Amino acid sequence: MERIPILRMGKTLLVTIQVDMQDQTALALQDDLADKIARSGATGVMIDISALEIVDSFVGRMLTSISSIARILSATTVVVGMQPAVAITLIELGLSLEGVRTALNVERGMELLRKARQESHLGN
């Protein structure tokens, strides 16, 4: 099973999903991120899914869980780069990714994380 690498940029953890993940890979990413947030004290998590051709209910659930876990560990998660066809399909499938913050691209995602930090006075 492959593992998705997690990069650290200051107080932000950056994940770029570029492979068609097995369910176990998605679960491992969830665990690895929780561990890394706690260890690094990161206050932001950015997940770039622009290379993903589909998001099914399993991956959707993983994104929702990561956001919730990160929030409890006092980090904000933003999912960036979802393709329009993926968004259309997700809604029809019945997933609204409630509680998951999204941004169109990496730049806007960074901006969202920066604002979230200001709001919670966590600094950069």
Added chain:
Amino acid sequence: METERAGEVPVLSEPNIVASRQLVRTLCQRLNFSLVDQTKMITAASELSRNTLIHGGGGRMRWELVEREGRQGLQLHFEDEGPGIADLKLALTDGWTSGSGMGLGLPGSRRLVSDFQIDSAPGQGTRVSITKWK
């Protein structure tokens, strides 16, 4: 596969689910589906092959290129010899789940395709057929 009109792949493991998604992608591209239709069909195949593995204990995905009134389509059949479903109406209800999932697999996939058929009974496995027309 470039000229075949039908085939079959196993759904016995997680890597098989990934492979079935990739096969469906190739077939959708062969039929020149729009990107949205392709995305919907692959997503439905992903949900249903996971059901076959998790709930059906493994099985197969059969595929065929079909034609009706001059329209081309892709038909997929997910078949297992697992425990089957006692209450089909309930299983097709949003949010109902027999396990730890979210209960979107069957009702969600039904919304993503043109035709959806399910045949199942306790002890008699489950067969789900979906079709997407171009």
